Amino acid sequence: MADRVLGGRYQVLDKVGTGGMATVYRGMDQVLGRTVAIKTMLPQYATDPSFAARFKQEAQAAAALNSPYIVSVYDWGKDGDTYYIIMEYLRGTDLKSGIRKHGALDCKKVAQIGSQIAQALSVAHNHDIIHRDIKPQNIMVQPDGNIKVMDFGIARAKNSHLTTDNSVLGTAHYVSPEQTQGKPLGPTTDLYSLGIVMYEAATGRVPFDGDNAVTVAMKQVTEQPVPPSQINPNVDPQLEAIILKCMQKDPKDRFQTADELYHTLHDYLAGRMQAVNNATAMLPAAATTPLAARGSNATQSMPRMQATGRMRPQSATEQAAQEEEERRKKQRRNRVLAVIGAIAGIALVVFLVVSVLGSGSKAYSVPNLLGLTQDEAAAMLDSDGHGFEIGEVTEQYSSTVEEGKIIEQTPGAGRTATEGSKIDIVVSKGEEPAASVTVPDLTNCTPSEAQDLLNKYGLKGQAGDSVYNADVEVGHVAEQEPAAGTSAKAGDTITYHLSQGAEQVSVPNVVGDSQSDATSALKSDGFSVNVVQSSSSSVEKGYVISSNPSAGTSADKGSTVTITVSTGPASVSVPNVVGYDESSAETALKNAGFGVSVTTETSSTVAKGKVISQSATSATSGSTITIVVSSGSGSSSNNTTGNEGNTSGGDHSGSSGTSGNH
Template structure:
């Protein structure tokens, strides 16, 4: 999407203050939440992703999961929504540097500081894992560190939305360096996958380099799959042996051989602290055994000391070992031949494979028809709540374009719609609290001022739709906030009779004060008013009107004057009498 201009207001709420940066999935802006008066980071999804219904649904679902993670080491997600043809997430705005910037500026990092940072990151990971959220993209770029050394992890769960875009040049290179072996193979991702990536991060913090490098994402991924990580100590760098063993234990190729929880991994790091403090180059290995025996180690039955082979004392291999090394090429060749034979047998024996058509975004009826035409007769339906329209296809398994046998079942995840919620009553609540109550009900809110003589200024008058109304989850409601009593526009009463003027002003809710003044206008006609027409007054304020008292004094009578011009004096006097 085109860049959002400074001072633009996104979704009627977030005023853009400036651009923070851009990534493979989104642009990030610094913005002001005009409703709650706080600064946020606004992540705006690139428009090309917003056109993909499957991607958008993953993005929404994962954003909702991330919003539920409230932890001191997790960047908070406040809101999500749609604007100008794309989607956004409003997050906590932090001051500080990314951990990648720390690595570039300072690595190798002091070992005690690495323990402090590692424990914080692992506490965030452990909390998320206990709540069913896997990050999938742990890397230094996704950790913010403030000047006080406090670390917060961002983009929890959001990475899953971009999983299908992992082949993009540029976005994959940074991710591949921290990718677990099972992710590189396309296998299911677990908590142990996140812990592997964190192990790579700690390796980089301690040494200033990543364990596996290559010219392409593919070459790096292959090393994650098969190559052992180089020892951390060496070339003048002395990592405390216990600490090195703990980090290397997270880099096992087999997920079952790694630390299984963030808490276990963090506890092992903490156990290294006294050895790092007392012995810059590490204590004897025999002293560390008691420390790690009390901790759940990487998930194997072997003693932790076996992991320590990552930093061995270099000795000449015995003759028997050298003999085994000479035999290794022949063994590898034999295994390769057996694997090729197995693959050929499988290729010739399996049923005919055809491409699975894309049905994501279609109505379930249309999706069934398309799959039926492609020869897939068995369709399994799984329903779930979603912001997508009811009965639309959210996901499919196998994915579009994959090869499958026609008698294989195709599983479709179908939207049941967003679900319904009732609008809560917020009348007479302060505006900020009313906002929070409506957002807690999973509703989006737009505030409008409304005059009220009954509700105090700044407090909620009501909503539209009204409280108790059943509406779609995440739909928008209008919150009416009292602007105080309505200001009255003073009408023009000049020229009206006194009675009519008083009646008109009384209907408007204004009081009247009357002044009388001699005038050539008819008696009791309003000849002036104060304040004038169009003035704004509060209800009950006073308007002064000036009315004419006429041109004759009370008790006199008008008579006609006869024309006496040209008459004799006596005749004139008689007529005048």
């Protein structure tokens, strides 16, 4: 069981202890990160529908109780074949171990413990829940000295159908007389058990003991306890009176509510002894002899009169002494009554025997029909020759018994029934179909928020592998299966994946690549691409000059990388040389970084040797600019010199020519 995770949430650590029907482990709630106690039903009971129902009822009953003196129940469920309850993890020691180690406690401490238990019982009784197993082993004393009532393992709501079995449950040293006799139980049965717990805390020992549980249980019915002060002289009369009133055999003679007991103990702790005396007045005598030896007309001890004429409550010690004195007077009468009782008992037995024999009916042991089909059970009853028949047949769902098989029978197997009796059976309908629910959207939830939301829909949750997601905060749910909005069955498990944030990817080197090749490479690595253009005298037009982020840098997958693409060299302004003489124009253009090409033509308006026009006002740096130079008003030879030549015009009248330098 160790290291197993129940319900996809609760990790089982080490075993703490084992009880009558369950094992308790220390565990860890992986969602909330807190230590918890994990109570799991023992395997031999997990397949028994009645025990499974009891286990479920314990969880539901305890979860409804909210008190600082009751152990908190957080969750319960079933994982595979394991039923479990998640409870508050308590540190400390149980009261039984404390009494064994330290012996009797002082009166104030006994009253404080009793007061806190009474407050816990008040909460339970207000929810119509009777604990039925109050004992020091179920009282945890915490390091701060306060207590917690534990283990509602046999607690029952007053209206529960499970109370009809009349089984004697609990520990014999602490059970009430009515619990031993299988009578209906009320809140006062817990107060009786609490009285015994206080008795043991005050004296260091239980009031009734014996060789076996049956002997002890019978003493609960037939004997009165020795007053605590006769065992421990330090027990004062008021606390003794409170304890003995709790332990009255007749429930009507006890405190009637846990609140009433709590207020009396509170008065005791506050020193209001008159209030305690009033609350415990008219307490019946505490006989130390069996009740069975007392006649039905026995005189009850009465409180003594105070000097004022008012009734003074009689102490338990005085009552015991008076009872011993009266006992001798009653012995003779009790012998007579015992003889009469024996004669009456014999007569009753004779009557029953005659009745049974006279009716002609015989009694037989009822066979075990559990696990059989109805037809198989009927065939078994036909063949056993005892005349048993199938009676009322009902059906109910069962998660442990397959459909069509018998899960309950009345009378039970091994019970005695008269020949020809009918046996009522309950047949399994199989596992109850889970309700259909719509899967909620867990996106952006924290793990605890996701679990809470799934719980509202009757679903379970488990964390899967984490995933990259740039749009969801780290540690929050990014994905889930099944998807939100789909249909699932109550109890199904929804797997959710937490975000790791955006995935980091290294930017590839695309400098020098063509725009199309760079774009393709970036997109294949998961990036978006943004393109800007810029002139470059060193990078060919249409090719990448740079990227941002730069190559080798880590960036979020899905983020944008901007690439700068060359538009070729940049255009610059060409100096305006129109009207310059040829040599001045060439010098200005060359100084600006351009080459020069010269052509001539005649002009009647521009003086010979002056620039008539130029080929461009802007151009890329280093390109050639053509200038047209006037040859005067004569005919033009339209000669051209290269960018390294000079145009010379000689001072001629009439014709003119252009000659290049060689």
